[in-house]
């Protein structure tokens with residue numbers, strides 16, 4: 001899927017920042033304290049493999065900002081994880097948390113590894129060693145990780161256990177996205193997609209459009225993409241294309257999302273492999289063409305830098321809802337703007353995940369757990385409020401929704417940084 005393609009997502013993130021900073025007329029001093037990451041940590045993790053050999057894995061944790069609260073953000077496992085990517089993802093977390101107004105800063109972690117090549121026991125040892133090695137950085141009031149690409153609730157659980165055993169205390173608030181059976185929150189698993197869904201519903205309401213029958217293409221079928229397909233099809237939208245590393249599958253009359261989900265569940269690893277045998281779908285020769293299909297709504301839900309200056313002009317969707325972090329480059333944004341394609345930006349659109357992470361952290365600290373209805377009600381309120389504030393900002397400053405989301409969030413982060421001042 002063109003992962004990174006020699007592009008630098010951190011440079012892309014900084015260009016997004018600069019655009020909003022210009023509108024806000026931020027001073028040099030203001031920019032100096034909120035733009036670059038506060039701390040970048042790199043470690044090498046030696047792991048005993050099942051065959052007795054030792055393999056060393058490079059890993060990172062970036063804390064971009066702690067101005068509004070402890071650093072917050074997921075941990076990604078991927079063979080092409082790069083420090084500049086992790087810096088970009090940490091940067092986006094700072095502003096994502098500020099857009100939805102949860103009291104966190106921004107952070108992100110990553111391990112350079114293809115988890116498909118590890119046994120479950122190797123994966124556990126790697127996850128525990130990562131957390132043990134970085135444990136001085138983490139803490140419920142310091143830095144709180146969560147799942148991201150290729151990590152899940154089991155991985156979070158190993159990390160929580162490692163930290164708690166090291167500290168000889170039960171400390172569930174050190175990490176979010178844990179399993180329901182051990183300190184997780186109802187609703188966390190589907191929160192990213194549900195948050196996106198609230199954004200799309202709001203956008204359609206404001207634009208006076210009907211979601212029923214609207215056609216949707218989704219790139220990526222992991223946690224965000226697969227749940228996005230479910231929420232949208234349950235609401236009457238027509239999911240016409242889906243994809244993952246096995247390929248892109250298309251049927252203009254609609255794809256049965258439940259069949260796609262059961263295909264993934266039946267495969268040894270979660271994958272759409274073989275979907276063309278289960279359903280009437282065309283497997284696209286070039287999976288990137290999914291992004292250029294004639295659809296009402298396009299949902300990039302995979303990785304960064306997917307819509308670039310190379311393919312943006314061919315995008316036919318009327319609305320793009322970014323479930324992934326950083327799927328559209330700054331250059332592509334400009335092309336989409338000219339074409340009149342509306343983009344609900346990542347730092348708003350996929351903020352449902354971190355919003356329910358916040359609710360999980362609150363529940364962990366209270367030791368009292370809410371029913372799913374309560375969590376979902378709060379999530380909806382956070383998302384709809386944020387969406388409306390971003391929309392109003394975009395009208396007020398006559399800028400697109402991404403710049404508006406940055407204006408809103410940079411203002412919140414700089415305000416906190418200024419109120420606090422410098423401690424020495």
Ligand code: GLU
Nearest residue numbers: 073074146148353354357
């Ligand atoms: N990895 C998710 C994101 O990119 C969730 C982060 C969190 O819950 O802290 O927003």
